[in-house]
Amino acid sequence: MRRVALRSAAVLAVVATASVTTACVGGPAAPSPSASGSVPGLPAAALEVMQQPQYAEGRWLVSVQDIDSGEVLIDHDGDTMAEPGSFVKTYSAGAAWVKWGPDHTVxxxxxxxxxxxxxxxxxxxxxxxxxxxxxxxxxxxxxxxxxxxxxxxxxxxxxxxxxxxxxxxxxxxxxxxxxxxxxxxxxxxxxxxxxxxxxxxxxxxxxxxxxxxxxxxxxxxxxxxxxxxxxxxxxxxxxxxxxxxxxxxxxxxxxxxxxxxxxxxxxxxxxxxxxxxxxxxxxxxxxxxxxxxxxxxxxxxxxxxxxxxxxxxxxxxxxxxxxxxxxxxxxxxxxxxxxxxxxxPLGEEVTYVMKISYNRGAQTLICLLSAAVGDPSCESGLPEAQKIWAGAGLDTLGASLVDGSGLEGNFITPKNAVDIQTIMADRPDAERWRATLPILGVDGSLADVQVDSPAAGKVFAKTGTLLAGDSFNGRYRLVTKTLGGVMHTEGGRHLAFTVMVNQGFYDELDGVFEANDDVGAVAAAIQQAY
Missing domain, CATH: 3.50.80.20 (D-Ala-D-Ala carboxypeptidase C, peptidase S13)
Incomplete structure (x- = not known):
């Protein structure tokens, strides 16, 4: 089987021609919910989703923080790196946004x-x-x-x-x-x-x-x-x-x-x-x-x-x-x-990149960052993005990136992704940034996720997926499914969050689409619980 990246709930893009084993970098992983039985701060409805059999050999990583108070509400493996898939576009599009602002045009x-x-x-x-x-x-x-x-x-x-x-x-x-x-x-x-x-x-x-x-x-x-x-x-x-x-x-x-x-x-x-x-x-x-x-x-x-x-x-x-x-x-x-x-305006271009997870568009933004410092090779784009994010207060050692679109080889910690959202939430154009993100149950790559949930319309987040094959057993391996962004909770709080799942296994490709809804269900449970 080939390794592919899912860029939305129903999108596959081939990124390699053979099965690849993905190593997770960082410290030792926290016990999975199926092993520990609970995660501090995580609602039971979310745990029920996370403890399904297809994730028994995998792991979940969750980081949630109150944007207004800075209180960390959930930290389950939040400092461990994992591949985020197309969630990387948050880093590339966000860097362009921080550098030029949403009204910038070419x-x-x-x-x-x-x-x-x-x-x-x-x-x-x-x-x-x-x-x-x-x-x-x-x-x-x-x-x-x-x-x-x-x-x-x-x-x-x-x-x-x-x-x-x-x-x-x-x-x-x-x-x-x-x-x-x-x-x-x-x-x-x-x-x-x-x-x-x-x-x-x-x-x-x-x-x-x-x-x-x-x-x-x-x-x-x-x-x-x-x-x-x-x-x-x-x-x-x-x-x-x-x-x-x-x-x-x-x-x-x-x-x-x-x-x-x-x-x-x-x-x-x-x-x-x-x-x-x-x-x-x-x-x-x-x-x-x-x-x-x-x-x-x-x-x-x-x-x-x-x-x-x-x-x-x-x-x-x-x-x-x-x-x-x-x-x-x-x-x-x-x-x-x-x-x-x-x-x-850049805000509209970023909306297009983020809503539908436009790979070449995200990489074009990295190339534009490179061209802005006189390098037409695009090679200076990621280093420039690092400088922009570091200048905005992000600990960039929480990410290791090889492109701006989110193909294989990129790694982030859930906490680092949350930090990006808190940085963006503190900007005067925070609402415009939030509007570029897919909305749970409403549009973009989240249009068909948790449509009937009371959380629909209240969770704004970027998706990311990497899929590989298990040729040994003739099944599909979910390398990662990521959902990260911001939410308005049932109790009136404003939270930044990241939910990731690694190494789920499915006999049919349809199961991967179920994983898209599963991370949405975890986010929806958090939205309702707080």
Whole structure:
């Protein structure tokens, strides 16, 4: 079995190709609830959840503190490190928040590199990537970010992902319209994407400062009316030279079906093949294709946007992005801008990262921290995050991080996670930070957790999960399930908390989703007890 990371209640992302044994670092673990029978301060309802058979060989770690008084209410293995999964995004997104604040924006410019005569630019247009996570493609009328609880970034591993209604090319169309309004009607040179702000990688995929539709193609498969009918397949955004070859057929309603793909045609790497079957009574199924070369895709998409705006471009629109033709970065910075697109405020970008647990978005924030100190390699991002958190009063030795998204190899103590939340709760923008977190039973990765609990809507927390295989016994091993954040309790208290469980075992994958609800049930029990 492969080791994977669950980024929400119904999301799997492959992070390695073989089973991995995870070592827990730190001091000796406190006895598990199943062994000790009780945990000081922990309500009986929580203990009942923690003492289930699937956790008998595992351990729970719980840390709870009153934000207002500083009183530690529960400390069960709170100073022992364990892998937190995607909860790491609290560290990366939080560092960006502390450094820049929630109102911070970045501006993506289009620079003119040449002379303009009679509407014709003799020279190039340069689109300069600045790390805008949504580039106008998820902006709602009120200026807030749009997302679905199961986002398209997570569409391939499991069904159920859905799309927002916004056009992902909105930002490029805006820039293109501004280029036309500047007086440019024709470009005799080229259109070049400058993606030199940073160059990173996560899970063998690029982290780029130019991000169009999260650098994904969305493939929506809709069944035909009856068995035997071909399915319909729609590609969004429709950008040359990418095409879909549809080999999906419809089977009878209720019949077991399986989509195959997406994969590229070996004879034509710009043709995406979808095959397999889909049941006649099923809802449309979303899959995605992720780009290895975001700059080339962005270049083609921008040239097509320019053409829609009435600007002709002489260069081949589907050629590889000619980054080698760019002047040095200082020279590009000095060029006049003929168009600019301001990003959503950081608070909205962080909301997108946290609600749906956007891995590449969290790592982009780390790369932006690195770029801010002049390092385009992204390698300075985590050290910068450490400096930011240390400056805010966090004992950073309570965490050991290798990326900003929460893949395997990251370790934190539950107490350290609680300390982050108490730091954020003391800020004047504390309510805005809290609003970025998934809400129990309401939205994001907690939308389907403890929906009917009286604690629903009162617990604000980031999830995190790592899953591995037990090939020896043919079962699944829950490396970790984490839930941490803040809550308003039944008794009117404001608590920061972290709940983690390590090494649960399940015969079926569905059990892992039950674990998501189990940590939610423990948090809900705490919320009700205090």
């Amino acid at each position: 501006t993506t410019p289009v620079k003119q590199n040449g002379t303009l005569t009679g509407g014709t630019l003799t020279g190039d247009l340069v689109l300069v990537g600045q790390g805008d996570l949504t580039l106008g493609g998820r902006t709602q009328p009120g200026g807030t970010v749009d997302y679905t609880n199961l986002d398209h970034n997570d569409a391939n591993p499991l069904p159920g992902a859905t799309l927002t209604t916004e056009d992902p090319l909105t930002g490029l169309d805006d820039l293109a319209a501004q280029v036309r309004a500047s007086g440019i009607t024709a470009v005799t040179g080229d259109v070049v994407v400058d993606d030199r702000l940073f160059q990173g990688e996560l899970a063998d995929k690029p982290i780029s400062p130019i991000i169009v539709n999260q650098n994904l193609l969305d493939i929506l498969v809709t069944p035909g009316a009856a068995a035997g009918d071909p399915a319909s397949v729609a590609l969004t955004p429709a950008v040359a030279p990418w095409t879909i070859r549809n080999e999906v057929t419809t089977v009878a309603a209720g019949e077991k079906a399986a989509l195959k793909g997406p994969k590229v045609d070996p004879a034509d790497p710009t043709t995406i093949v979808m095959a397999g079957t889909i049941a006649a009574d099923s809802t449309p199924s979303l899959k995605v294709w992720e780009f290895d070369d975001p700059a080339t895709f962005a270049r083609t998409a921008f040239i097509e946007a320019l053409q829609r705006a009435g600007v002709t471009v002489s260069a081949d629109p589907v050629a590889v992005n000619p980054s080698g033709s760019l002047p040095d970065e200082a020279a590009v910075t000095a060029l006049p801008a003929v168009a600019e697109l301001e990003s959503l």
